[in-house]
Amino acid sequence: MTDQIRAVLQESRVEQVEIDRYAEEVSALIGTEKVSNNHIDILSTCRDYWPVSSIWMLEGAVPALPQLVVWPQTTEEVSQILALAHERRIPVIPYGEGSGALGGVVPLKGGIMIDMKRxxxxxxxxxxxxxxxxxxxxxxxxxxxxxxxxxxxxxxxxxxxxxxxxxxxxxxxxxxxxxxxxxxxxxxxxxxxxxxxxxxxxxxxxxxxxxxxxxxxxxxxxxxxxxxxxxxxxxxxxxLPEKRHLASYTFEKLEDGLEAIRMFMRAGARPAVVRLYDAQETGNHFPELGDKRCALILLIEGAAAIVNGEKDVIEECVSARNAEDTGPEHVKHWLETRFNISAASRLLQKGAVLDTIEVTTNWHNAYSTYSAMQEALKDVEGTMLASGHWSHVYPEGAALYITVVGFPGDDKIVYYKNIWQSAMTACLAEGAAISHHHGIGLHRGQWMAEEHGKGLDVLGRIKNALDPHGIMNPGKLGLGEVRKWQK
Ligand SMILES: Cc1cc2nc3c(=O)[nH]c(=O)nc-3n(C[C@H](O)[C@H](O)[C@H](O)COP(=O)(O)OP(=O)(O)OC[C@H]3O[C@@H](n4cnc5c(N)ncnc54)[C@H](O)[C@@H]3O)c2cc1C
Known part of the structure; x- marks a missing residue:
């Protein structure tokens, strides 16, 4: 069955006879029940949440297919699996639950998925x-x-x-x-x-x-x-925290919200949750607040005395920026809905291309990076929405999370590449870093040289020393050329 599926980015495959021999030997070491070449196992580990995989999946294609799946139960078994693959020069890809957003688990050269779930x-x-x-x-x-x-x-x-x-x-x-x-x-x-x-x-x-x-x-x-x-x-x-305090505010301008956050972080407050939304996302997530002002939601938790102190510091900083207090209910709503991503699947089925692009900035370029990336994305033909929020903050800066939705018609992949090219160019020009938490995977590898300069060569040397045959997750982290997925 998997022979008939189009594997769009497949670069090469290990000879089947090699895989069969490996499967036999590894089964003898770790047990037959922990080794599979069943179609269903191959298919269920061949991709992650990279939107490009989802676009191809709806067309009946996948990025690439592994040739074997193994489920080690101990560190010793992981060691046996790798030692044998190293000896045979067979690619190996660690697999968690495949929730990565950038094609990090795509088995470009086939080989073995090590599914870690056991x-x-x-x-x-x-x-x-x-x-x-x-x-x-x-x-x-x-x-x-x-x-x-x-x-x-x-x-x-x-x-x-x-x-x-x-x-x-x-x-x-x-x-x-x-x-x-x-x-x-x-x-x-x-x-x-x-x-x-x-x-x-x-x-x-x-x-x-x-x-x-x-x-x-x-x-x-x-x-x-x-x-x-x-x-x-x-x-x-x-x-588990003794006390939890929920608060929300709105600001006339995003810059006011950013400055209030910078000031309470500078004063030493560390609320667990700090999320500042632009007006568009405020309207989408909290319709009762309208789409003219920018919402900040906060959750402070810990020992009661510390929570009370942080609350005072924060109230002073947001008041200084003319915030309007909008109470705890919006934070309760966010807490209840925070794991829900069903809207994304619905949009995908309606023909949209949707992605989220998270980057990280210092305070001095937090707002300018947001503006530059948003403008660049809106300029790409087909874009319907490019909105943003800040979701993780530090004394030295914050992570910016942009959501982009487009209806590009038939050429979804071209559109996808265009939005990323525009967003990454704008991000790098502003001096921001190209990722805060989704990582690099397959797709974002193209900008790793610009991000790191010589540092990427150093990483490459470490990789070569630890993995001289290049079997570990080939083509990821910007290490090694990915011929079928160019800029
Ligand atoms: C809807 C959605 C929301 C998300 N929200 C967040 C978020 O809030 N914050 C966030 O940080 N990320 C988020 N992500 C991204 C993703 O969930 C994270 O990157 C997550 O850490 C990946 O975990 P995983 O176990 O699914 O890894 P996988 O997707 O299976 O693997 C990711 C990468 O890690 C490698 N890997 C996995 N396990 C191991 C291991 N044991 N040893 C060595 N390498 C390994 C893989 O080879 C691959 O390169 C989100 C993704 C989705 C789809």
């Missing part, structure tokens, strides 16, 4: 040191639920919480909706265990803030499967 246990909950050691295939919502049952939170709530894994978070430098208080995933991870392409396993210890040379485990944060497989991680956890 590595799903919490290995240790350390109450005294507030740490959890978890296997990387654990689903995000199940991770949080298990922590909650013991009185803790992991503090990490990406919109994809229910369809992503802990390993995927680490591999993509993910950000959750509560990141202003709890941090991004790179702030939460204390230590990790990973397996290199040749099967070598290494693990660093979870002792805080070591000065024992560069942390090689931290090199794997953001590595998107190109350096090896992250098998377990030790992460920070927090006691």
């Amino acid at each position: 590595m799903n246990r919490i290995r240790e909950l350390d109450h005294e040191n507030l740490l959890v050691t978890v296997e990387c295939g654990l689903n995000g919502a199940l991770y949080e639920e298990q922590l909650n049952r013991s009185g803790y939170t992991g503090g990490h709530f990406p919109q994809s919480l229910r369809c992503s894994t802990v390993g995927g978070w680490l591999a993509c430098r993910a950000a959750g909706q509560f990141s202003t208080r709890y941090g991004k995933i790179e702030d939460m991870v204390v230590a990790a265990e990973a397996v290199l392409a040749d099967g070598t396993v290494f693990r660093e210890r979870s002792v805080p803030r070591t000065a024992t040379g560069p942390r090689v485990d931290h090199l794997f944060i953001g590595s998107e499967g190109v350096l090896g497989v992250i098998t377990t991680a030790t992460l920070r956890i927090w006691p």
Whole structure:
């Protein structure tokens, strides 16, 4: 069946006889029930949430197809899978839940998908040191639920919480909706265990803030499967908060909202949720607020005394920018609907191309980057909407999240490439970074050289040293040319 499916970006395939021989040998090592070449398994791991995959899927095509799927249950099994693939020069792609937004799991050269879902246990909950050691295939919502049952939170709530894994978070430098208080995933991870392409396993210890040379485990944060497989991680956890305070405000201008946020961050307030919407998104998400002003929603949580103090600091900063207090109800509405993405599927079926583009800026270029990207996107023929909000903030700047919807008619892929080219050009011209949390995957690799300069060569040298045969997730992170997906 998969032979008849068009694999648009497939660059090459390993000889079937090689795959069969590998399947036989790896089955003998890890068990036949953990190895499959069934069509359904091949199809269900061949793609992620990259909008281009969805466009092709509606036309009955896929970006590329793997040749084998394996489900290791232990680190030792991951090591055996990789050592054999390294010896045979067979590509290997780590697979979490396929919620990546940029084609990060697309098996351009075929090979083996390592589906991590059976590595799903919490290995240790350390109450005294507030740490959890978890296997990387654990689903995000199940991770949080298990922590909650013991009185803790992991503090990490990406919109994809229910369809992503802990390993995927680490591999993509993910950000959750509560990141202003709890941090991004790179702030939460204390230590990790990973397996290199040749099967070598290494693990660093979870002792805080070591000065024992560069942390090689931290090199794997953001590595998107190109350096090896992250098998377990030790992460920070927090006691469930004693108090939660919800507040919302509107501002006449976006610049006022940005300045109020900058000032309360400067004063040391760290609300868990800080989201500032432009007027268009305010109208879409909170229709009762209209579409003329810009909404800011805030959620502050923690020990009661700290929450009360933060609330006072924030109220002073927003008043200084003439904010209108619009109460807690809008935040309650947001909390109830924050994981709902059904509108995107409906638009896709109606022929729209829809994507979200997240970048990160300092304060001095936060507004100008928003304006430049929005203008650039509106200039692309077919664009119906280009709106934005800031969803993660720091003392030094903020992440900007742009939503773009277009109805380009038949040539959806050309339109898709055009909007990205326009958005990335505008972003780089403003001095912003090309991604805050979705990562690079396949598609965004084209702008990695502009983003990093010589730094990309350094990353390439590290990759070559750790994976000399280039078997780990070929063509991703801008390392290596992707012939069939050019600018
Ligand atoms: C609707 C929607 C909302 C989203 N919201 C957010 C959000 O709020 N915040 C956010 O940060 N992201 C968000 N994302 C993006 C995506 O969910 C994240 O990138 C997520 O971290 C990917 O996790 P995953 O387990 O699904 O990984 P996958 O998509 O399976 O893999 C992503 C990449 O990581 C690699 N990888 C996966 N597991 C491992 C491992 N154990 N070791 C080494 N490499 C590995 C893969 O090879 C691939 O390159 C969203 C995506 C969608 C579709």
